[in-house]
Amino acid sequence: MTTAPTTRLIPLPLSTGTVPDAVPVLSSFLAGDAAVFPLPDGPGAAARTRATLTALMRPDEPAAPGTLIACTSGSTGTPKGAVLRTPALDASARATAELVADRWGVSPGPWLLALPPHHIAGLQVILRSLHAGFTPHVTDPDLHGFTAATRALRAAHPGEDLHTSLVPTQLVRILRDPAATAALREYASVLVGGAATPPDVLARCRDAGVHILLTYGSSETSGGMVYDGRPLPGTSVTLEDPDAAGVGRVLLHGPTVAEGYRTVPAGPDDAFPRPGTFRTSDLGRIDDGVLTVLGRADGAVNTGGLKVLPEEVEAALAAAVPGATACALGVPDPEWGEAVVAVVATAPGAGVGVTGVDDDATASAAGATAPGAAADPADPATPVDVTPRLRALLHDAATPAHLIPRRVWRVPALPLTGPGKVDRVTVRRTVTALLDRG
Numbered sequence: 001m002t003t004a005p006t007t008r009l010i011p012l013p014l015s016t017g018t019v020p021d022a023v024p025v026l027s028s029f030l031a032g033d034a035a036v037f038p039l040p041d042g043p044g045a046a047a048r049t050r051a052t053l054t055a056l057m058r059p060d061e062p063a064a065p066g067t068l069i070a071c072t073s074g075s076t077g078t079p080k081g082a083v084l085r086t087p088a089l090d091a092s093a094r095a096t097a098e099l100v101a102d103r104w105g106v107s108p109g110p111w112l113l114a115l116p117p118h119h120i121a122g123l124q125v126i127l128r129s130l131h132a133g134f135t136p137h138v139t140d141p142d143l144h145g146f147t148a149a150t151r152a153l154r155a156a157h158p159g160e161d162l163h164t165s166l167v168p169t170q171l172v173r174i175l176r177d178p179a180a181t182a183a184l185r186e187y188a189s190v191l192v193g194g195a196a197t198p199p200d201v202l203a204r205c206r207d208a209g210v211h212i213l214l215t216y217g218s219s220e221t222s223g224g225m226v227y228d229g230r231p232l233p234g235t236s237v238t239l240e241d242p243d244a245a246g247v248g249r250v251l252l253h254g255p256t257v258a259e260g261y262r263t264v265p266a267g268p269d270d271a272f273p274r275p276g277t278f279r280t281s282d283l284g285r286i287d288d289g290v291l292t293v294l295g296r297a298d299g300a301v302n303t304g305g306l307k308v309l310p311e312e313v314e315a316a317l318a319a320a321v322p323g324a325t326a327c328a329l330g331v332p333d334p335e336w337g338e339a340v341v342a343v344v345a346t347a348p349g350a351g352v353g354v355t356g357v358d359d360d361a362t363a364s365a366a367g368a369t370a371p372g373a374a375a376d377p378a379d380p381a382t383p384v385d386v387t388p389r390l391r392a393l394l395h396d397a398a399t400p401a402h403l404i405p406r407r408v409w410r411v412p413a414l415p416l417t418g419p420g421k422v423d424r425v426t427v428r429r430t431v432t433a434l435l436d437r438g
Contacts, residue, residue, distance in 0.1 A: 014122075019138050035065060039118055040118045068123075069082070070082045080261040084258050091256050093132075099232060110129055110137065110163070111125045153186075165190070167304060169304040185209050195337035250282045258272070303340055313405060325422075326343065326345070329424060329428055383434060384411075391404055
């Protein structure tokens with residue numbers, strides 16, 4: 001019996017500064033010779049994440065040549081590694097090139113990397129550029145050098161069609177700057193994904209003559225697989241168990257789908273129910289062949305292109321405030337798509353940090369009231385805005401930035417629907433009323 005060839009899985013720490021050094025390894029992967037495992041590079045939270053992922057993904061165990069392990073948080077919050085093979089990423093690159101050629105008559109060309117390179121969207125910028133025969137140019141994800149980087153890319157490739165990929169938060173920032181907006185028009189295609197793009201932002205882009213495509217996908221689908229609501233050529237979208245309103249779980253099918261997870265054994269309830277199919281954590285509706293994603297079935301918050309699980313935020317709050325319980329959720333935000341907010345219940349004298357939260361909060365109680373209630377700082381049932389103190393505690397605890405809520409309120413107790421189960425509907429109603437009051 002012939003044994004399938006294997007090779008060493010190469011951990012590949014990536015940051016904007018290390019992309020040039022990583023190009024030879026990624027080129028070897030595209031040629032089907034290497035197996036790679038992209039990781040965040042850098043100190044602090046990146047180093048902790050790198051250590052956690054390295055342990056979970058078992059880099060000492062061999063992998064088939066032409067394998068890329070794309071890490072994803074998944075719907076459970078446990079890091080998982082989507083097993084992508086070279087043919088899947090090739091299929092994604094070809095289908096994307098075909099779509100933009102049909103839409104605008106443009107050709108494959110060099111890409112500007114403005115996204116974290118260890119995430120699938122950033123990786124795809126690198127790989128699509130290499131697939132087209134070009135080394136990608138790199139700019140800071142904060143976009144401080146976007147205009148200059150675009151000029152440099154155009155100067156290096158005067159006759160080529162340029163491409164880039166962004167998240168909505170970056171797009172909003174670019175549109176605030178006339179020079180950056182003019183630079184954005186240099187791109188033959190601009191892929192935007194990771195979160196919902198506000199309609200007014202989309203309209204401003206198109207009014208400015210920007211060739212923008214809204215993408216939907218994940219690590220498990222080689223990145224974007226649905227563009228402007230329609231699947232890429234050679235792929236398809238269906239709904240699982242749609243209800244009377246036509247809303248069901250989104251299933252994605254095609255050659256760009258991962259083979260499975262490196263860390264999760266296949267099973268009947270797997271996210272990959274059959275080869276070439278990924279069962280997402282999203283609910284959607286299909287009208288005249290156009291997919292509309294309505295929200296996360298698992299309650300995850302999509303903020304600035306990052307998917308944040310409420311449970312992760314709640315755990316961070318509980319760790320920062322001993323004795324506290326928390327409920328985190330997402331609310332609409334014009335810049336970030338969604339923002340993470342939280343409500344925290346603290347018992348009097350529960351431990352270190354609680355007293356500070358209580359003391360700092362008293363003056364903030366006015367204007368942070370329960371629905372229909374008058375502000376009363378002396379009333380223990382009145383929700384109290386404790387945002388500055390809680391954010392400081394989380395920052396001091398080295399909490400990753402995406403897990404620090406934008407707003408936090410303290411309440412004496414969280415509403416429950418059963419033993420230990422928080423009534424998130426009631427919490428959302430309360431938070432909505434608080435935000436409406438300012």
